[in-house]
Amino acid sequence: xxxxxxxxxxxxxxxxxxxxxxxxxxxxxxxxxxxxxxxxxxxxxxxxxxxxxxxxxxxxxxxxxxxxxxxxxxxxxxxxxxxxxxxxxxxxxxxxxxxxxxxxxxxxxxxxxxxxxxxxxxxxxxxxxxxxxxxxxx
Numbered sequence: 001x002x003x004x005x006x007x008x009x010x011x012x013x014x015x016x017x018x019x020x021x022x023x024x025x026x027x028x029x030x031x032x033x034x035x036x037x038x039x040x041x042x043x044x045x046x047x048x049x050x051x052x053x054x055x056x057x058x059x060x061x062x063x064x065x066x067x068x069x070x071x072x073x074x075x076x077x078x079x080x081x082x083x084x085x086x087x088x089x090x091x092x093x094x095x096x097x098x099x100x101x102x103x104x105x106x107x108x109x110x111x112x113x114x115x116x117x118x119x120x121x122x123x124x125x126x127x128x129x130x131x132x133x134x135x136x137x138x
Contacts, residue, residue, distance in 0.1 A: 025124040027054050041109045048116045055123045062130035069137040093122045 033047035063086060070078040097119040 025121065025128065026051055029054070041113050044113055045109070045116060048113070048120050052116070052120050052123060055120065055127055059123055059127040059130065062127050062134060066130045066133050066137075069134060073137055089126060093119065093126070097122065 030047060030051040033050065034044060037043035037047060067079055067082060070082050074081075097115050
């Protein structure tokens with residue numbers, strides 16, 4: 001049943017196409033927290049770490065729900081395809097976000113903030129992508 005991985009690949013690619021503002025990627029709490037930082041990199045890092053925890057929780061919940069729906073509709077082959085896609089995405093997120101450190105001293109706070117920003121954006125977007133997949137399958 002080779003159509004399952006192809007279907008899943010197309011679905012995962014297509015759900016990321018609609019252009020949406022970054023503002024609605026993140027929680028309201030994150031916006032409020034960032035507004036209170038006064039430009040302090042340390043404070044922005046704290047806000048970003050809190051938001052990453054929220055987005056990671058959302059990502060994990062969406063992944064579990066998507067796995068259940070894919071399993072119900074497409075069986076083990078569909079689940080294996082989604083699992084492999086998620087593993088590939090996790091590796092890409094790490095590598096792509098880590099490139100920011102190359103532009104700065106490893107201990108530079110700006111490098112940490114840039115890396116965190118990229119990591120957070122990718123996590124929030126993936127949580128949204130999985131949410132869209134769930135909506136398509138329900």
